[in-house]
Amino acid sequence: MAAVNGNTPKITLYTNHVCPYAHRAHIVIKELGLPYEEVIIDLTKPREPWYLEVNPRGLVPSINFNGEIITESAIVSQFLADAYPSHLLPPSDSVDNALKRARINFFVDTWATKAGSFWFKIAAEDSQEEKEKLSQELINVVNKEIEPLLNDAAPFFGGSAKLTFAEVIIAPFVLRLYAFTKHGLLPKSVSDGLNGLPNFSKWAAEVVKHDSVTYIWDEERTVESSKKKFASLKAQAKA
Numbered sequence: 001m002a003a004v005n006g007n008t009p010k011i012t013l014y015t016n017h018v019c020p021y022a023h024r025a026h027i028v029i030k031e032l033g034l035p036y037e038e039v040i041i042d043l044t045k046p047r048e049p050w051y052l053e054v055n056p057r058g059l060v061p062s063i064n065f066n067g068e069i070i071t072e073s074a075i076v077s078q079f080l081a082d083a084y085p086s087h088l089l090p091p092s093d094s095v096d097n098a099l100k101r102a103r104i105n106f107f108v109d110t111w112a113t114k115a116g117s118f119w120f121k122i123a124a125e126d127s128q129e130e131k132e133k134l135s136q137e138l139i140n141v142v143n144k145e146i147e148p149l150l151n152d153a154a155p156f157f158g159g160s161a162k163l164t165f166a167e168v169i170i171a172p173f174v175l176r177l178y179a180f181t182k183h184g185l186l187p188k189s190v191s192d193g194l195n196g197l198p199n200f201s202k203w204a205a206e207v208v209k210h211d212s213v214t215y216i217w218d219e220e221r222t223v224e225s226s227k228k229k230f231a232s233l234k235a236q237a238k239a
């Protein structure tokens with residue numbers, strides 16, 4: 001069992017299982033084998049005052065770690081991966097390890113800046129033609145920017161046999177790209193296109209079936225909740 005200074009940490013994770021950002025915290029906690037208790041935050045209602053004291057932004061995930069509140073999924077994940085150096089992310093204690101961290105950071109940054117917002121744009125688009133155009137753009141971006149970075153995936157990032165911090169951050173979104181395609185929220189051309197990319201498709205197939213990624217995954221509920229979310233965002237945009 002992981003420990004800080006010999007003590008097992010006390011972690012409360014404020015979460016909602018349909019949220020891709022909260023999903024990151026679940027993956028890192030599970031991979032590190034940390035004990036935790038979870039508090040599910042109902043995202044369909046205004047946040048209660050007690051939760052706004054935990055996280056004034058009202059978002060999930062947040063963690064209470066031995067009395068310290070940490071918010072923002074990437075920061076929560078980074079904190080836990082740094083506090084417990086593991087196969088996910090080596091400590092920054094040598095040039096070689098710093099380089100491994102830089103490679104992972106570049107992959108995560110590339111996903112976020114080049115590919116990350118497409119799923120939302122495609123789902124929010126009304127016209128079928130525009131959806132198809134954006135889907136093709138997404139495939140082109142993944143092919144150009146992501147595919148070469150997965151050259152040595154084995155099966156995970158950078159030749160790792162185990163999940164890495166790169167998958168912690170990106171897996172929730174890869175999982176949703178395929179699930180949303182399957183359930184008609186995104187055009188079929190998205191999964192068809194991704195399946196045509198040899199490195200990406202091999203990597204993604206391993207990512208989406210990994211235990212640490214699937215243990216809180218409820219596909220039907222997530223798809224239903226995302227459909228409602230998209231519909232309300234569209235209505236707001238038109239108002």
Ligand SMILES: N[C@@H](CCC(=O)N[C@@H](CS)C(=O)NCC(=O)O)C(=O)O
Nearest residue numbers: 019020021058059060061072073074
């Ligand atoms: N940048 C934040 C984003 C978190 C976020 O957007 N969470 C959503 C759920 S997926 C949320 O809590 N939304 C609150 C709401 O919709 O009222 C992070 O990475 O933690």
